[in-house]
Amino acid sequence: VSRCRVNGRVADTVVALDRGLNYGDGLFETVRLVGGAPRFWPRHLARLTAGCERLGFACPAATLLEAEVQSVADVTPPDGIVKLVVTRGAGGRGYRPPATAEPTRIVTGHGAPAYDPAWTTGGIALRVCSTHLGRNPRLAGIKHLNRLEQVLARAEWTDDDVAEGLMLDASGLAICGTQSNLFLARDGVLATPRLDQCGVAGVMRGFVLECARSLGLGLEVRDVPLSEVEAAPELFVTNAVVGIWPVSAFAGHRLPVGPIAQRLQAALAAAVP
Amino acid sequence: VSRCRVNGRVADTVVALDRGLNYGDGLFETVRLVGGAPRFWPRHLARLTAGCERLGFACPAATLLEAEVQSVADVTPPDGIVKLVVTRGAGGRGYRPPATAEPTRIVTGHGAPAYDPAWTTGGIALRVCSTHLGRNPRLAGIKHLNRLEQVLARAEWTDDDVAEGLMLDASGLAICGTQSNLFLARDGVLATPRLDQCGVAGVMRGFVLECARSLGLGLEVRDVPLSEVEAAPELFVTNAVVGIWPVSAFAGHRLPVGPIAQRLQAALAAAVP
Numbered sequence: 001v002s003r004c005r006v007n008g009r010v011a012d013t014v015v016a017l018d019r020g021l022n023y024g025d026g027l028f029e030t031v032r033l034v035g036g037a038p039r040f041w042p043r044h045l046a047r048l049t050a051g052c053e054r055l056g057f058a059c060p061a062a063t064l065l066e067a068e069v070q071s072v073a074d075v076t077p078p079d080g081i082v083k084l085v086v087t088r089g090a091g092g093r094g095y096r097p098p099a100t101a102e103p104t105r106i107v108t109g110h111g112a113p114a115y116d117p118a119w120t121t122g123g124i125a126l127r128v129c130s131t132h133l134g135r136n137p138r139l140a141g142i143k144h145l146n147r148l149e150q151v152l153a154r155a156e157w158t159d160d161d162v163a164e165g166l167m168l169d170a171s172g173l174a175i176c177g178t179q180s181n182l183f184l185a186r187d188g189v190l191a192t193p194r195l196d197q198c199g200v201a202g203v204m205r206g207f208v209l210e211c212a213r214s215l216g217l218g219l220e221v222r223d224v225p226l227s228e229v230e231a232a233p234e235l236f237v238t239n240a241v242v243g244i245w246p247v248s249a250f251a252g253h254r255l256p257v258g259p260i261a262q263r264l265q266a267a268l269a270a271a272v273p
Numbered sequence: 274v275s276r277c278r279v280n281g282r283v284a285d286t287v288v289a290l291d292r293g294l295n296y297g298d299g300l301f302e303t304v305r306l307v308g309g310a311p312r313f314w315p316r317h318l319a320r321l322t323a324g325c326e327r328l329g330f331a332c333p334a335a336t337l338l339e340a341e342v343q344s345v346a347d348v349t350p351p352d353g354i355v356k357l358v359v360t361r362g363a364g365g366r367g368y369r370p371p372a373t374a375e376p377t378r379i380v381t382g383h384g385a386p387a388y389d390p391a392w393t394t395g396g397i398a399l400r401v402c403s404t405h406l407g408r409n410p411r412l413a414g415i416k417h418l419n420r421l422e423q424v425l426a427r428a429e430w431t432d433d434d435v436a437e438g439l440m441l442d443a444s445g446l447a448i449c450g451t452q453s454n455l456f457l458a459r460d461g462v463l464a465t466p467r468l469d470q471c472g473v474a475g476v477m478r479g480f481v482l483e484c485a486r487s488l489g490l491g492l493e494v495r496d497v498p499l500s501e502v503e504a505a506p507e508l509f510v511t512n513a514v515v516g517i518w519p520v521s522a523f524a525g526h527r528l529p530v531g532p533i534a535q536r537l538q539a540a541l542a543a544a545v546p
Contacts, residue, residue, distance in 0.1 A: 004289055013286035014294060016277055016379050021287060022358065023420035024297030030366070055421070056428055083366055085295065088424075093303070093356055093383050095420060095427040095451055106289050110366050134407030134471070135443060138425055146419035147296035147368060148328070151361075152411055154368040155329055170408060178368055198407070 003076055003109030005068055018104055020087030023095065024145035026104070027051035028085045029203075031069065032241045036078035038069055039272050040240060043203040048086060051142035052103075057088045060103055068107045076109030081241055083108050087145070113241055115163070120265070123248025123257045124163035126237065128226065129153040129178065132170050133198040141201040154178045163245065164237055166229065169198055174224045180237035180245070181205035184229060185260040189218030191228075204238035204268075211267045217260065234258030243268055276349055276382030278341055291377055293360030296368065297418035299377070300324035301358045302476075304342065305514045309351035311342055312545050313513060316476040321359060324415035325376075330361045333376055341380045349382030354514055356381050360418070386514055388436070393538070396521025396530045397436035399510065401499070402426040402451065405443050406471040414474040427451045436518065437510055439502065442471055447497045453510035453518070454478035457502060458533040462491030464501075477511035477541075484540045490533065507531030516541055 004012040019025035029044040038044070045062055052059035059065075065084065073082050085108075089101035131153040139146065153167050164177040176182055176199040183205075184191045190212050195201050212219050229235065235247035235255060244265045246257040277285040292298035302317040311317070318335055325332035332338075338357065346355050358381075362374035404426040412419065426440050437450040449455055449472040456478075457464045463485050468474050485492050502508065508520035508528060517538045519530040 006289060012289050014289050014291075016279060016285050016287050016358075016381060018287075018294065019424075021291065021294040021360075021379075022301070022418065023424050024418055025421060025424050028295070055425070081366065085289075087294075093354065093381075094386075095423045097424060097428050106294075108289060108366075113367075131411055132409060134409035134412070136405060136407035136422060138404055139407070139421055144421055145295065145297055146421045148298060148412055148417055148419045149409060150368045151292075151296050151298050151370060152328070155370050 003072055005072055005107045007105050008068055014104060014106060015090050017090045018087055019089060019091045019101070020085060020104060020145055025055070026085060026087030026145045027055070027143055028083060028145060029143065030240055031082045031084065033073055033076060033078055033080050033082060034272055036073060038073055038082060040203050040207065041066065041069070043206055044240070047143060047201070047203060048084070051144060052086065054138065054142050055088065055144065056097065057101070057103055060086060060105055065105065068105060072107045072109040077111050079112040081110040081113065083110065085145070115242060119163055119245050120243065121257070123246035123255070124237070125161055125249040126177070126235070126247045127157060127162050127165050128251065129156050129165040129167050131156065131167065133167050133175050135169055135197040137197055140198050141195045143200050150178045168226055172226050174226050174229045175199040177237050180239040182229070183208065183236050183238065184224065184232040185234035185258055186232060189220065190260060191220040191222065191224060193224045194221050202238060203240040204243060207268065207271070208238055208244070208264055211264055215263065215267065234260060236261040276345055278345055278380045280378050281341055287377060287379060288363050290363045291360055292362060292364045292374070293358060293377060293418055297420070298328070299358060299360030299418045300328070300416055301356060301418060302416065303513055304355045304357065306346055306349060306351055306353050306355060307545055309346055311346055311355060313476050313480065314339065314342070316479055317513070320416060320474070320476060321357070324417060325359065327411065327415050328361065328417065329370065330374070330376060333359060333378055338378065341378060345380045345382040350384050352385040354383040354386065356383065358418070388515060392436055392518050393516065394530070396519035396528070397510070398434055398522040399450070399508070399520045400430060400435050400438050401524065402429050402438040402440050404429065404440065406440050406448050408442055408470040410470055413471050414468045416473050423451045441499055445499050447499050447502045448472040450510050453512040455502070456481065456509050456511065457497065457505040458507035458531055459505060462493065463533060464493040464495065464497060466497045467494050475511060476513040477516060480541065480544070481511050481517070481537055484537055488536065488540065507533055509534040
């Protein structure tokens with residue numbers, strides 16, 4: 001049973017000259033399986049397509065990607081994860097994108113993550129990372145393969161009781177977690193950082209934003225200073241794999257699991273099979 | 274004749290789970306061969322070692338790297354290029370660096386680049402890129418694999434008569450070329466941008482800085498606004514492969530090939546076999 005396909009074939013290697021390896025010249029999606037089906041696949045595909053457009057290469061055909069993701073999902077635990085990497089392809093030496101490169105598709109299957117299920121109900125501990133996110137509007141929002149900032153931030157702690165680290169930009173604005181997006185709630189109004197300078201616009205963030213609108217919650221996408229995060233009565237983080245994690249400990253104090261996170265968790269459970 | 278080795282073996286593929294591919298979690302060096310020997314190898318090795326330290330993993334043994342670079346050099350044209358990529362190694366899914374990862378070494382040989390040799394004597398045309406460099410002191414200076422900014426900047430033009438593009442940070446400071454470092458000369462004083470927030474500290478830049486000191490030139494490593502570049506009487510760019518390219522056209526005006534670039538070119542020719 002192989003859980004790895006490269007350009008449609010069962011394989012677990014990529015050519016050394018691939019631009020994904022040499023420059024991080026590509027994008028990825030981490031898709032949660034629910035009952036064996038890729039959850040939020042259309043949202044993942046939309047973000048991937050937008051990312052390819054931003055980087056300036058043609059996204060592989062949606063039907064092709066979907067078939068390959070499903071074929072790996074079929075041999076992966078039904079609550080597992082399928083990761084899809086799309087790079088610009090192989091291309092010699094030098095930054096200039098080759099006119100003729102053919103994008104590389106890499107699909108791998110992984111078991112369900114080993115997070116404590118109590119984190120979903122009781123909340124997580126969130127810390128603040130000292131590694132900042134650099135600002136670059138041309139790279140902001142998309143899920144490209146240049147992830148050293150997240151790697152360095154995630155390497156800042158080894159305490160397994162701390163689930164996530166909050167990353168700031170150089171001016172002290174909260175942007176996102178190393179692998180999640182951040183939401184604050186106060187008086188029925190939801191706020192989340194704008195991601196036009198740095199950060200990744202998560203698929204679960206997109207779901208929560210839509211969901212909040214349909215629930216009639218107030219919604220603000222804007223600058224969020226760290227001080228505001230520290231003072232927020234309710235915090236939660238989101239990602240496509242874990243869904244919605246309330247934050248129960250942040251910056252030395254404890255927070256209650258708030259009603260908005262719970263309403264959104266219920267909406268998530270109802271939204272997808 | 275194979276010009277590709279992966280972890281010492283003749284191979285041209287890398288495992289799909291390598292963190293170099295998934296996150297750009299690694300470093301590289303592009304080494305020019307002169308008479309079949311890797312030019313400035315100690316400088317490349319020093320930068321690579323510093324990069325590994327910054328990213329937090331052990332650099333492979335110098336003797337091992339040197340032997341692998343030389344073995345690929347032996348089957349590469351004697352004026353060609355050997356590229357060395359070192360990643361943190363293979364490591365599942367997730368940003369957290371695995372405690373047990375073994376770094377991956379990828380060494381590839383390439384022919385001499387096809388640049389017009391007249392560029393070295395007569396100078397190049399340099400343009401200004403609209404893609405900015407994001408600031409992040411933890412990633413500045415080292416030659417890591419997160420190179421999407423350079424890829425996007427290099428994709429801004431296709432005119433082969435323009436050799437290089439100058440990249441700025443968001444505040445309009447000149448930082449470096451897409452694949453080179455920038456020097457300005459005025460009244461016998463050399464200036465080059467500081468690289469503690471963004472940019473790559475090139476091996477040839479290091480040579481030029483040392484050389485300028487031993488030639489008794491004034492030397493300033495500091496902020497360099499674009500306006501100062503536009504007004505400079507002499508400009509040149511440097512990289513390990515091409516050496517020193519005078520700039521003869523920039524921002525709509527022509528510049529003479531200056532005496533300082535020529536002195537440094539002579540010093541470079543004398544310095545290495």
